[in-house]
Amino acid sequence: MAYEYQEYPKCWYHHMLAPAGKIFASADETQGLKRQGWVDTPAKFPPASRLATALRALKPWWLEWEWAVKGAAVVLGLLAALIALVKLLA
Secondary structure (H helix, E strand, O other): OOOOOOOOEEEOOOOOOOOEEEOOOHEEEEEEEEHHOOOHHHHHHOOOOHHHHHHHHHHOOOOOOHHHHHHHHHHHHHHHHHHHHHHHOO
């Protein structure tokens, strides 16, 4: 049996909605997808923004120091509440 090319089903990708891909069964389903940011290969995704790159670089730091940042926020919140209470009573 010889190989026979079939255009559909076809897998399309969207950098936010379906980065792993979504399979479409017909040409009707794929009409207008390119205008909405869908591409036929993940290699065509738009480059990451500077902010996304910076956040990706910040993540290891955040995972290591998350407890300290949260603790400082709690201490500052308690301090603000204590100051408000002292002003209320004075």
